[in-house]
Amino acid sequence: MDIAVTPPLVAAPPVSARAEAGALARLAGPLVGANLLQMAIAAVDVVFAARLGPRDLAAATLGSYFFNILSYALIALAAAAAPLIAAELGRRAHAVREVRRSFRMAMWAGLLCAIPVMLLLSQGEALFLLAGQDPIVAERAGGFLSVLLWGMPLAVAAGVMRSGSAALGRPGWTFLVTGLALVLDVVGNWAFIFGHLGSPAMGLKGSALANVLAYAAMALCFGLILLFDRKLRRYRLFGLWWQFDMVRARDILRLGLPISVTWVFEAGLFTGAALLMGLIGVAEVAAHAIALNIAAVAFQIPFGIAQAATIRVGLAFGAGDRPWVARAGNVALTAGIGVMGVTAFIMWAVPDVLISAYLDPAVPADAAVAALAKRFLAVAAVFQLVDGAQAVAAGVLRGLQDTRVPMVIALAGYWVLGFGSSVMLGFFTPMAGVGIWWGLAIGLAVVAVLLVGRWRARARLGLLPALSQA
Numbered sequence: 001m002d003i004a005v006t007p008p009l010v011a012a013p014p015v016s017a018r019a020e021a022g023a024l025a026r027l028a029g030p031l032v033g034a035n036l037l038q039m040a041i042a043a044v045d046v047v048f049a050a051r052l053g054p055r056d057l058a059a060a061t062l063g064s065y066f067f068n069i070l071s072y073a074l075i076a077l078a079a080a081a082a083p084l085i086a087a088e089l090g091r092r093a094h095a096v097r098e099v100r101r102s103f104r105m106a107m108w109a110g111l112l113c114a115i116p117v118m119l120l121l122s123q124g125e126a127l128f129l130l131a132g133q134d135p136i137v138a139e140r141a142g143g144f145l146s147v148l149l150w151g152m153p154l155a156v157a158a159g160v161m162r163s164g165s166a167a168l169g170r171p172g173w174t175f176l177v178t179g180l181a182l183v184l185d186v187v188g189n190w191a192f193i194f195g196h197l198g199s200p201a202m203g204l205k206g207s208a209l210a211n212v213l214a215y216a217a218m219a220l221c222f223g224l225i226l227l228f229d230r231k232l233r234r235y236r237l238f239g240l241w242w243q244f245d246m247v248r249a250r251d252i253l254r255l256g257l258p259i260s261v262t263w264v265f266e267a268g269l270f271t272g273a274a275l276l277m278g279l280i281g282v283a284e285v286a287a288h289a290i291a292l293n294i295a296a297v298a299f300q301i302p303f304g305i306a307q308a309a310t311i312r313v314g315l316a317f318g319a320g321d322r323p324w325v326a327r328a329g330n331v332a333l334t335a336g337i338g339v340m341g342v343t344a345f346i347m348w349a350v351p352d353v354l355i356s357a358y359l360d361p362a363v364p365a366d367a368a369v370a371a372l373a374k375r376f377l378a379v380a381a382v383f384q385l386v387d388g389a390q391a392v393a394a395g396v397l398r399g400l401q402d403t404r405v406p407m408v409i410a411l412a413g414y415w416v417l418g419f420g421s422s423v424m425l426g427f428f429t430p431m432a433g434v435g436i437w438w439g440l441a442i443g444l445a446v447v448a449v450l451l452v453g454r455w456r457a458r459a460r461l462g463l464l465p466a467l468s469q470a
Contacts, residue, residue: 013315013316013319013321013324013327014324014327017327017330017331020312020324020327020328020331021331021335023312024305024308024309024312024328024331024332024335025335026171027166027169027171027308027311027312028171028304028305028307028308028309028335029171029304030166030171030172030173030174030175031166031171031174031175031304031307031308032300032301032303032304032305033175033178033304034162034171034174034175034177034178034304035300035303035304036297036300037175037178037179037181037182038178039296039297039300040182041178041181041182041185041211041214042064042068044182044185044186044189045060045064045185045189045207045210045211046060046061046064048189048190048193048207049061049204049207051193052193052203052204055134055136055137055140056140056203056204058134058137058141059137059138059140059141059143059144059204060141060144060204060207062128062133062137062141063124063141063142063144063145063148063208064144064148065271066121066124066127066141066145067121067145067148067149067151067152069264069267069268069271070117070120070121070152071117071151071152071155071156071159072263072267073260073261073263073264074110074113074114074117074152074155074156074159074260075110075155075156075159075160075163076256076259076260076262076263077109077110077113077252077253077256077257077259077260078106078107078109078110078156078159078160078163078252078256079106079159079160079163079256079259080106080251080252080253080254080255080256080259080403081102081103081105081106081160081163081164081167081252082163082164082166082167082307082310082311082314082398083255083310083311083313083314083317083398083399083400083401084102084248084251084252084255084314084401085099085102085103085164085167085168085314086167086310086311086312086313086314086315086317086318086399087314087315087317087318087401088102088318089167089168089315089318090314090315090316090317090318090319090320090321091318091319091320092319096234096235096236099168099235099237100235100236100237100239100240101245101248102248102251102252103160103164103235103237104237104240104241104243104245104248105244105245105248105249105251105252106160106163106164106252106256107157107160107241108244108249109249109252109253109256110156110157110159110160111153111156111157113156114152114153114156117152118149118150118152118153121145121148121149121152122145122146122149123142124138124141124142124144124145124146125138125139125141125142125143126142128141128142140204143204143205144204144205144207144208145208146205146208147205147208147209147212148208148211148212150212151208151211151212151214151215151216154212154215154216154218154219155215155218155219157219157222157223158177158215158218158219158222161219161222161223161225161226162174162177162222164226164237165222165225165226165229165232166307166308166311167311167314168231168232168235169231170225170229170231170232171308173221173222173225173229177218177221177222177225178218180217180218180221181214181215181217181218182214184210184213184214184217185210185211185214187210188206188209188210188211188213188214189206189207189210191206191210192205192206192207192209192210193206193207193210194206223238226238254403255398255401255403256403258403258404258406258407259398259403259407261407261410262394262403262406262407262410265407265410265411265414265415266410266414268414268415269414269415269418269419269440269443270292270440272419272422273288273292273419273422273436273437273439273440274288274289274292276422276423276426276427276436277433277436279427280426280432280433280436281433283368283369283372284372284432284433286369286372286373287369287370287371287372287373287375287376287433288376288433288436288437290355290358290359290369290373290376291373291376291377291380291437293358294347294354294355294377294380295347295377295380295384295387298340298343298347298384299387299388299391301336301339301340301343301388302336302339302340302387302388302391302392303391305332305335305336305339305391305392305395306332306336306391306392306394306395306396307395308332308395309328309329309332309333309336309392309395309396309399310395310396310398310399311399312328312332312399313325313328313329313332313395313396313398313399313400314398314399314400314401315328316328316399317399317400317401317464317465318465319465320465320466321465322459322464322465325399325400325458325464325465328396328399329396329399329455332392332395332396333389333392333393333396333452333455335392336388336389336391336392337385337388337389337392339388340384340385340387340388340389341384341385343384344381344382344384344385345381347377347378347380347381347384348377348378348381351373351374351377351378352370352374354377355370355373355374355377358373372433375433375434376433376434376437379434379437379438379440379441380437382441383440383441383444383445386441386444386445386447386448386449387444387448389448389451389452390444390447390448390451390452393448393451393452393454393455394406394410394451396455397451397454397455397463400458400463400464400465402454402463405454406451406454409447409450409451409454410447412446413443413444413446413447413450414443414444414447415443417442417443417446418439418440418442418443418444418446418447419439419443420439421438421439421442421443422435422436422437422438422439422440422443423439424439425438425439426439
């Protein structure tokens with residue numbers, strides 16, 4: 001039996017939209033910051049790998065993308081703990097024991113699934129050769145993954161602990177720990193790739209080792225935080241870690257698998273778009289990468305808001321407080337769409353400034369790429385609003401523990417309509433690369449409309465909690 005601890009009381013629900021917005025901002029702010037720092041870690045790896053030459057850069061890019069999409073899928077699976085923990089805290093009944101069970105089984109699910117994923121990563125060279133990649137690039141990418149794969153369980157464990165600490169009201173640690181990981185990644189890349197600080201020069205494998213050590217540091221730091229933070233330690237999240245709870249494991253898989261698959265659908269859409277660009281021309285691929293990176297940086301803001309919204313709506317769901325559910329979800333949607341309105345204006349107003357961070361349009365060799373990137377950003381400015389809406393709408397629905405239908409919506413919107421439109425507009429109209437981006441916008445818009453519509457129809461669809469008897 002779990003060790004019983006008297007659960008702390010959850011704060012009373014905000015009585016106004018303004019109070020809810022404040023609570024959302026306090027939770028989302030550190031998560032947005034951590035997401036941006038995570039992107040900075042990926043950028044650091046690219047910068048260091050680029051100094052090794054084009055083949056090593058290509059190998060690192062392929063290996064990192066393969067690793068990241070799989071690690072994010074596993075973390076998304078385990079992230080089902082967040083709405084479960086939030087609902088348990090909202091109910092206030094046996095919260096400590098139930099929170100601990102959700103956390104424990106999320107960790108079990110993530111780490112068990114990491115085993116076959118590590119085996120898959122160990123076959124990286126063979127997989128890249130099957131995909132038709134250059135043999136030398138495939139060999140180096142396989143070597144890179146042979147080291148990086150050991151970071152998979154560490155990344156998953158850190159992701160579960162990050163979700164748990166945020167759901168329990170301590171998101172600030174996420175920002176600090178990710179910042180520490182960024183510093184370690186910079187130092188590790190510099191030392192292990194080029195042989196500084198007494199390390200042998202390991203080349204590309206040194207970059208992979210730097211990543212593994214950064215993940216290890218994150219997992220260690222989060223573990224110490226959960227053990228010693230005054231607010232978090234009362235939950236004894238590592239208590240009886242060996243006990244398997246079948247009921248809670250099913251809950252994690254029921255909610256988490258659709259979240260994981262949805263993430264793969266969305267990430268795959270943009271990968272597919274890059275492949276389509278490659279069929280048009282090299283300049284289109286380069287311009288696509290620049291415009292997509294700018295859009296991805298902006299996306300971290302609604303993504304963080306969505307993560308916070310899942311927790312806020314989950315608390316209200318667990319409390320059986322329908323007005324609070326509505327307030328939390330509507331405030332989050334307003335915030336997400338509003339922020340993306342600002343980023344859309346920036347992309348539309350000063351695209352040359354944004355593009356100049358990647359290349360110099362005055363250089364003749366870069367002029368064609370810069371011109372294309374500017375055209376792509378004009379489309380990105382349009383879909384910023386729907387991108388923010390679909391991200392936050394998915395987050396609020398997860399707070400209602402609604403993940404399966406949103407997964408189906410993502411499949412239909414992203415791949416049937418979005419990717420299909422990209423193919424049609426990119427190859428059967430004169431728009432070419434711009435048409436591919438309009439296809440992405442169509443897919444995101446369809447998903448946003450359907451998810452927001454599902455949120456608005458939550459009562460009719462039976463997604464709301466039973467009314468609280470308190």
